[in-house]
Amino acid sequence: MAQAPALPGGFELPLEPRLPRIGSVDQVAVEERAVALSRRSIKRESKLFALDLAVRMMDLTTLEGSDTPGKVAALCSKAMRPDPSDLTVPPVAAVCIYPNLVPVAVDRVKASGVRVASVATAFPSGQSPLEIKVEEAALVAEMGADEIDMVIDRGAFLAGDYAKVYDEVRRVKEACGDAHLKVILETGELGTYDNVRRASLLAIAAGADFIKTSTGKIQPAATLPVTLVMLEAIRDVYEETGRKIGMKPAGGIRHAKQAVQYLVLLHETLGVEWMTPDLFRFGASSLLNDCLLQIRKEKTGRYQSPDYFTID
Amino acid sequence: MTEIEKRQDRSPVPSAFDYAPAPESRDVVALEDRYGLFIGGEWVEPKSGDYQPTISPATEESLAEVAYGGPEDVGLAVESAREAFENGWSDIAPSERAKYLYRIARILQERSREFAVLESLDGGKPIRESRDVDLPLSAAHFFYYAGWADKLEYAFPNRKPKPLGVAGQIIPWNFPLLMLSWKIAPALAAGNTVVLKPAESTPLTALLFCDVVRQAELPPGVVNIVTGDGRAGAELVKDSRVDKVAFTGSTEVGKEIQRAVAGTGKKLTLELGGKAANIIFDDAPLDQAVEGIINGIYFNQGHVCCAGSRLLVQESIYEQVIAKLKRRMGTLRVGDPLDKNTDIGAINSKQQLEKIKELVAAGEEEGAEIFQPPCRLPEKGWWFAPTVFTNVAQSYRIAQEEIFGPVLSVLTFRTPDEAVEKANNTPYGLSAGVWTEKGSRILSMSQRLRAGVIWANTYNRFDPASPFGGYKESGFGREGGRHGLEPYLRFE
Numbered sequence: 055m056a057q058a059p060a061l062p063g064g065f066e067l068p069l070e071p072r073l074p075r076i077g078s079v080d081q082v083a084v085e086e087r088a089v090a091l092s093r094r095s096i097k098r099e100s101k102l103f104a105l106d107l108a109v110r111m112m113d114l115t116t117l118e119g120s121d122t123p124g125k126v127a128a129l130c131s132k133a134m135r136p137d138p139s140d141l142t143v144p145p146v147a148a149v150c151i152y153p154n155l156v157p158v159a160v161d162r163v164k165a166s167g168v169r170v171a172s173v174a175t176a177f178p179s180g181q182s183p184l185e186i187k188v189e190e191a192a193l194v195a196e197m198g199a200d201e202i203d204m205v206i207d208r209g210a211f212l213a214g215d216y217a218k219v220y221d222e223v224r225r226v227k228e229a230c231g232d233a234h235l236k237v238i239l240e241t242g243e244l245g246t247y248d249n250v251r252r253a254s255l256l257a258i259a260a261g262a263d264f265i266k267t268s269t270g271k272i273q274p275a276a277t278l279p280v281t282l283v284m285l286e287a288i289r290d291v292y293e294e295t296g297r298k299i300g301m302k303p304a305g306g307i308r309h310a311k312q313a314v315q316y317l318v319l320l321h322e323t324l325g326v327e328w329m330t331p332d333l334f335r336f337g338a339s340s341l342l343n344d345c346l347l348q349i350r351k352e353k354t355g356r357y358q359s360p361d362y363f364t365i366d
Numbered sequence: 367m368t369e370i371e372k373r374q375d376r377s378p379v380p381s382a383f384d385y386a387p388a389p390e391s392r393d394v395v396a397l398e399d400r401y402g403l404f405i406g407g408e409w410v411e412p413k414s415g416d417y418q419p420t421i422s423p424a425t426e427e428s429l430a431e432v433a434y435g436g437p438e439d440v441g442l443a444v445e446s447a448r449e450a451f452e453n454g455w456s457d458i459a460p461s462e463r464a465k466y467l468y469r470i471a472r473i474l475q476e477r478s479r480e481f482a483v484l485e486s487l488d489g490g491k492p493i494r495e496s497r498d499v500d501l502p503l504s505a506a507h508f509f510y511y512a513g514w515a516d517k518l519e520y521a522f523p524n525r526k527p528k529p530l531g532v533a534g535q536i537i538p539w540n541f542p543l544l545m546l547s548w549k550i551a552p553a554l555a556a557g558n559t560v561v562l563k564p565a566e567s568t569p570l571t572a573l574l575f576c577d578v579v580r581q582a583e584l585p586p587g588v589v590n591i592v593t594g595d596g597r598a599g600a601e602l603v604k605d606s607r608v609d610k611v612a613f614t615g616s617t618e619v620g621k622e623i624q625r626a627v628a629g630t631g632k633k634l635t636l637e638l639g640g641k642a643a644n645i646i647f648d649d650a651p652l653d654q655a656v657e658g659i660i661n662g663i664y665f666n667q668g669h670v671c672c673a674g675s676r677l678l679v680q681e682s683i684y685e686q687v688i689a690k691l692k693r694r695m696g697t698l699r700v701g702d703p704l705d706k707n708t709d710i711g712a713i714n715s716k717q718q719l720e721k722i723k724e725l726v727a728a729g730e731e732e733g734a735e736i737f738q739p740p741c742r743l744p745e746k747g748w749w750f751a752p753t754v755f756t757n758v759a760q761s762y763r764i765a766q767e768e769i770f771g772p773v774l775s776v777l778t779f780r781t782p783d784e785a786v787e788k789a790n791n792t793p794y795g796l797s798a799g800v801w802t803e804k805g806s807r808i809l810s811m812s813q814r815l816r817a818g819v820i821w822a823n824t825y826n827r828f829d830p831a832s833p834f835g836g837y838k839e840s841g842f843g844r845e846g847g848r849h850g851l852e853p854y855l856r857f858e
Contacts, residue, residue: 078803080823083654093494095388095706103383110377286653293689321383322697330377 076255079247079283088278091322092315101314102352105345108313109136111331112146113171115339117270123158126151130162132366137346147331148201153194160198171201175226178269180205184222192229201234205269206253208243216256223260236264236302241280242272250280254287264300275305278319285323304337310348313341388706390493394480400431403439404576406446407586413438420569423490423712424703424747432569435592440601443590447532447559448607450587456529456557460516467512467554469582474505481571485543486703488570490712491666493704503828504547510830511555514851521848526858529557530633531609533854534602538615539565539714540669545614546572548845550589556854561590563602567715569593603627610854617839635843635853637835639768640796643789644674644825648683650801656690662799662825664698664710664752668772672797674825676765677776678785684778688756695752696739710772713748722750722771729755729764760788786814795837799825
């Protein structure tokens with residue numbers, strides 16, 4: 055009898071003791087479910103709860119070639135105290151920036167509770183030699199980043215070279231040390247929900263603490279159905295192994311209403327246990343001000359001019 | 367920076383995310399205290415003099431009083447339909463008939479919010495469903511058949527299609543307006559006139575529809591609505607001036623109707639009960655299949671003749687599917703039908719609730735294992751928690767009889783052959799579901815399953831262009847699509 059080919063080193067799928075089962079996703083049905091959940095009507099105190107949570111879950115992001123120490127310092131101040139006129143508004147979870155600006159941010163946010171997240175591994179394409187990616191992740195961790203957002207090598211993934219993707223995530227995870235690792239799948243380049251599911255399980259098996267939809271540089275970025283597919287992968291891993299993986303939709307989430315829809319999706323897929331910044335983040339920039347505007351509207355009953363909210 | 371909290375290693379987890387009530391406003395609906403019968407384009411007092419209240423199943427409040435037509439009233443309605451058929455409607459240019467139907471469709475769209483709220487009030491179904499399913503589909507049926515009205519020659523080439531005359535139509539309480547649309551749209555498109563009897567527990571949207579009929583300036587007598595109970599229905603079936611009977615409802619009543627029309631030459635279509643198998647193969651997309659199971663059985667509180675009430679799961683994935691299903695059931699929101707976040711509304715009537723309870727008790731007694739997620743049911747009104755039975759044998763009553771409530775029976779199978787055998791082992795044959803990634807298996811299953819409608823990787827999806835109807839004791843004749851015209855036509 056022929057011997058089944060051995061899985062690559064360390065690639066014990068989390069779905070044992072059954073035969074490894076990746077499973078599949080039905081496109082029509084998953085999109086329908088996402089639409090149904092987005093129609094939940096979240097009003098009054100439940101809306102305020104969701105908006106407050108959305109702020110606490112935010113990775114306030116700037117990832118531009120033109121970023122400077124001044125820009126990042128301003129962003130950090132906003133992150134620590136988003137609404138100076140209402141101190142009940144909590145600080146965001148983290149700032150998310152390029153590696154060169156990590157020291158500026160670390161200095162600025164220290165002891166505030168706001169974390170510093172940095173992209174790494176030849177962000178956004180990931181098309182560089184592995185040694186460089188590993189080195190970059192290690193350097194960023196050394197500079198004091200609490201969290202590292204890596205990208206997977208989509209080229210390798212789409213070529214079917216899953217072992218390469220897996221090994222890279224493992225190597226980067228080792229290089230991260232204590233820093234949390236978020237793995238960006240760049241779902242907009244993966245083409246199918248089946249691939250999104252496969253990439254999610256691959257990243258989780260390789261040691262991701264979080265899985266993240268997008269870099270923000272490719273359209274489509276985060277969508278509700280893609281997030282649902284990833285949350286369902288996280289749920290399957292949790293049910294099989296008890297391991298809790300975080301989720302970060304990023305890119306294209308600009309309005310408070312969208313954020314609430316994502317939280318409903320999270321709530322009805324993984325339950326209230328996942329409704330913490332430790333397990334869910336929004337990667338966003340302009341979302342914060344819309345949340346602040348809506349929070350003030352819920353509290354005062356009136357919309358205020360956007361001029362009352364700082365642009366950083 | 368004292369106001370900023372010290373960094374914590376772990377953020378607190380909230381204890382719950384409760385959704386605040388989000389009720390749709392009732393104000394869009396203006397109800398009369400009392401409704402007569404709609405005969406010859408006018409509201410008339412019933413000769414029977416009988417009025418009965420119609421009750422909201424969610425609150426047990428009386429919404430309005432509705433006439434219960436007697437034999438004389440049914441006779442007058444049929445007469446008015448006959449007259450309208452002979453004096454104009456059958457000779458009118460088909461393109462003109464189409465215009466009326468288009469007009470009705472557009473008015474339904476315009477007034478959809480009003481209809482949706484009323485449907486939920488009177489029948490207990492969640493507003494999410496009446497808003498997103500019943501109303502859009504009702505309008506779609508009128509649009510679809512409006513398109514056929516002047517193309518009958520093309521639908522049935524060389525067969526010279528002609529209208530039958532007066533159609534007597536009796537509809538159930540589970541989709542009141544939608545079933546009305548399924549019946550009236552093809553009948554009018556084919557050139558017939560109509561006497562329709564709504565179900566006794568849900569007459570209000572049919573009565574509001576009379577307003578649409580008037581707004582569309584449909585000639586008087588083309589559509590007549592006679593409310594009442596089974597006795598009015600029996601009169602309608604019996605009336606010798608009726609050329610065609612269409613009935614949707616229970617198999618028991620369907621059999622009585624078939625006996626009553628035997629030998630009369632009346633055309634008959636019956637759309638009756640079901641006990642559909644929803645079959646999950648081990649290669650299915652599991653999370654979406656679970657959504658399909660939920661939608662299959664808990665849609666409209668399970669008051670659906672094509673509900674996927676028998677779940678057939680391949681044994682190798684049984685535990686996973688059941689775990690996922692139970693988890694998902696825990697997120698279903700049962701309560702106020704008018705709340706936009708409600709997934710499961712009220713049971714349509716006290717009588718139906720008792721029937722469900724009786725069968726569930728039988729299931730427990732027979733030895734099946736019951737699971738209901740914890741949920742708080744309102745005190746007033748008629749409610750039943752979503753329920754699943756595991757450990758069910760094919761011989762149990764809950765695997766054989768139509769429960770017509772939010773109750774699912776789970777069976778397992780090992781091979782495709784066994785799935786087909788179990789699925790077909792029922793007196794019914796209305797619908798079935800197949801969940802698999804394998805296209806070839808979908809095709810082979812759909813050829814072997816004895817059911818009128820087979821859904822692949824979806825469930826309870828409807829479209830006016832798709833014919834719907836049963837095998838065996840689920841009835842005969844098709845509604846929807848080109849097939850749906852045929853029962854309303856004769857061919858020379």
